Amino acid sequence: MTIRLEDKQRAFKELSEVKALFASRNWFPGTSGNLSVRVGDFAPDAFTFAITASGKDKSVSTPEDFLLVDRHGKPVEATSLKPSAETLIHCEIYRLTGAGAIFHVHTVFNNLASELYKDRGHVPIKGVELIKAFNIWEEDAEIRVPILPNYADIPRIAELVEGRIEPRVPGVLLLNHGIYAWGANSFEAKRHLEAFEFLFEYQVRLAGLRGGQ
Ligand SMILES: CSCCC(=O)C(=O)COP(=O)(O)O
């Protein structure tokens, strides 16, 4: 698939803006987190996306922050940059959902929520207005955010994604690691991520006030 230069530049600019915003919220502690935006046409077996390079300080902006990869997570252009160590999880989410953007951050509240509800395998959230950010409008709606194990071997995690994605829930947690949130584009993925973070904080604080789960 040939990617137009202007599409690549637009994707890198979009990622750069989101990266700076999330860094200002301290959402990339210790070089954690990764961001991607799909570029060009999509078919489940043919797509390209721009993703953050691995191991960078994501609060700093440099000309070497992003690269383009294919559906297998391999660079599509000659580069010395390494794609995110978690690129295969992005590949699988794109393949399964056709999303336009995927944002992954480590926060204290998304880690605590995964720890608190790990035995259930999902974080239950019910009757909170911000569930509407996922375009779920029914009264007193309940969502379950899947929690996947945090294996050191990323392909082992990636192969679990297909069986765990909830059709109405644009996100998955990795246990004591972080959240992957996605959407049709950067705007939507950001809205979803912000809603998840609000809901995790709400759920963790509520559990604390109630003295348990
Ligand atoms: C230092 S955090 C461990 C790796 C990780 O979970 C992460 O999100 C960042 O990895 P990347 O290769 O994308 O920089």
Ligand SMILES: [Zn+2]
């Ligand atoms: Zn991570």
